[in-house]
Amino acid sequence: MTERTETRGLFSRLPQINPVWVLLAALIVAIIFMNPGFVEPTGYMNFLKRAAPLAILAAGQVYVITSGGFDLSVGSLITLVVVGSSMLTNNDPTATYWVIPVMLGIGLGTGLVNGLVVCFLRVPSLIATLGMMITLNGLAFMWSGGAPRGYLPDTFRFFGRELIRDVPLVRFIPVSVIVLIVVVGLFAWLMHRTNLGRQVHAIGDNPVAARLAGVSVNRTRITAFMLSGLSGAIAGILLGGFAGVSTDVGTGYELQAITAAVLGGAQLLGGRGSVPAALGGALALTAIFTLLNFLGLPQPVRQVVQGLILIAAVALAMHRRKQTGT
Amino acid sequence: MTDSAPVIEMKGITKSFPGVRALSEVSFDVRPGEVQALVGENGAGKSTLIKILSGVYHADAGEVHVGGEAVHFAHPVESLQAGIAVIYQEFSLLPERTVAQNLFLGREPRTRFGLIDGARMRAETREVLSLFAAAGRIDPDRTVGELDVATQQVVEIAKAVSTGARVVVMDEPTAALNEAECEELFATVDTLRKRGVAIIYITHRMREITRLADRVTVLKDGEVAARFDEVPAPDAIVRAMVGRDIEDFYAPPATPDEIGETILSVRGAGNAMLHDIDLDVRAGEIVGLAGIQGAGRVALAMALFGQTPFEHGDVTLNGDTVTFRNPRTAIMGGVGLLPGDRKAEGLVLMQSVRDNGMLTSRAFGKLWGSDRKNAHADTDRMDELLDHMEIRAASYDQDIRALSGGNQQKAIVARWLSMRPKLLIFIEPTRGIDVNSKAGIYHLMRDLAREGAGILMISSDLPEVIGAADRVLVMQEGRIAAEFPHGASEQDVMHAATGETGVAA
Structure with a gap:
């Protein structure tokens, strides 16, 4: 009974590379082919800058997905953060220093409420966060009276828009790219090097076994939602910096984040997920959008493509899962 | 014909x-x-x-x-x-x-x-x-x-x-x-x-x-x-x-001087499924729990472990009165439990062998603390435990689902060993595992008992309960109906379990 049969071929002896990196490399080659300027710092740094909010969002989303849930509320949260920041700062540059902590607090608070609703009211996360998505959207609208004020002070927009110049090798680095590196690095460390991350995996894999092994399932799940909320607030602060203020600035970001996480191999319904691979997924998705842009395809096409990618990525993941015999 | x-x-x-x-x-x-x-x-x-x-x-x-x-x-x-x-x-x-x-x-x-x-x-x-x-x-x-x-x-x-x-x-x-x-x-x-x-x-x-x-x-x-x-x-x-003679299949029972003082004592405890439970488990002793499906054996284990707690009665563990409201408090009190359904209740199948072994110690470590080292275990010590239990795996980084039932069960045992529990509850410890691993589990339980733990073993396999335990308690309709010494006859235990008036030893 214990003899293991060799079910894997020769190729699996090669180091396992997550297919998302292959996809990303192919897309980047295609972009360079269409636009040789991409190899210049202005090319790839702008690309990274554009990808930063989604990548951060995906890093947060991957916690919730790995824990066995979904967080659909982050898109509306972005809108609320952008609109709320413009209301609170009210064109006062010095207000930034307290508005940003408030916004991060709103992100954590949203996640906390999501987590409490899922854990204690036993509402499935898909529904709980869908409700939160609609609620936050409404709140953002009410707060701004439907007509958000035009712009945020430069001190606030610093994170999303500014560049740090005279950097050796790359000439300049956008502040948002630094934020991206710090946040994704922190999230990756938490997910893959701490007790928290291992328990997030465990509760998504088998909540019953995790509870019987002493894992505090609710605490872990709530923490996952809070980290996703925090990532939403950070993404909102970056987007406010370069996209300006509107009531649809966050629309659709929740599904992009889920798509990015799944492209990175995160297991829907929990148990498996990787922050670096979700970053890869976010970059790949942004690269696809960039390519579509080069090809001159309009926005609706972009939506069609994104929808198909989400379905294809999940179908592929299910296929792989079946092959490995779960 | x-x-x-x-x-x-x-x-x-x-x-x-x-x-x-x-x-x-x-x-x-x-x-x-x-x-x-x-x-x-x-x-x-x-x-x-x-x-x-x-x-x-x-x-x-x-x-x-x-x-x-x-x-x-x-x-x-x-x-x-x-x-x-x-x-x-x-x-x-x-x-x-x-x-x-x-x-x-x-x-x-x-x-x-x-x-x-x-x-x-x-x-x-x-x-x-x-x-x-x-x-x-x-x-x-x-x-x-x-x-x-x-x-x-x-x-x-x-x-x-x-x-x-x-x-x-x-x-x-x-x-x-x-x-x-x-x-x-x-x-x-x-x-x-x-x-x-x-x-x-x-x-x-x-x-x-x-x-x-x-x-x-x-x-x-x-x-x-x-x-x-x-x-x-x-x-x-x-x-x-x-595939071998039956004598060394089960580990020998405890000698009187191997049995120490009472670790667990339950008096008049019960809940919706359990009634008037009186139970003692002493250090160094394996207590078997027999009975038919639905007799309340698993309910008793889950009550002791805080999953479906007792609603009345007294439980003392190492002399302290305790009430366990959930598994976490029970584990903190020094209880460990191997669930009966390995895949549904025991394993996190998509995680590695080592992660499965480390699960409980990590759950009691600092949330932001390193996953490689906590107060109860570190990866090196876990690898030693896994080695000690002779788990056959290509690598401890391998997903645990690829392992055989016996090896999976040993990884769950390793999980508890790192916590050094005073009372270990085994539910159907050998269900669906091969014969040699079974003998391994029996000897492992005996080793744990010798090191001073009290062990409660629930099994539907009658020869196993009788052969591996020092005493056998028989449950029936939520009550402890009879007690037998090591080596009692299968027939007597079965009589007690099915409620026919058998001759209790």
């Missing part, structure tokens, strides 16, 4: 599941009018073989012949049509329909006008039932759900007979029956045999083999370990099943 040509012939059957070879080169045949006992430890491959015979699984290699013709069943319905009926432990009857409706399900006799001919259905049902001793008790118009388990079983068998089954497979048919019901079942089996039906009888109980079988096939680790054309002495069968 046993000279006729086999009705079923299986040749060279091989079947693998990911990570496990369940059957290799198994050949097996049954002749009309014989009872062939199919025995083997859990996980030996009996049920896989039956599932291949009935078309649930497909063999990777090998042939199945029915009545001399090669068959390839794509679906269980096809095997049924070929005359092979399998009586599983869970019956396939519809509880809301009558006995007659169940017997003729999907092939109801019709009147000239195309309506169901109820009178004929009832008459034919009576005729089929008349073969069985229980016939007098069964009214064809009773709904099946009202009947007791033994009578439902008769209906299930009658259904098989009425569809013209040539082969009837019975999978541990006496598991849920009491003494008198068993005798009736044996009579039923005799009736079928006389009618020329071939019977494959799966059981763990030597008594039934001696009473019923014409031939015996023993499976072990997916291979035919022995084939007896006449029923041999029980020892010979056990030796073939276990």
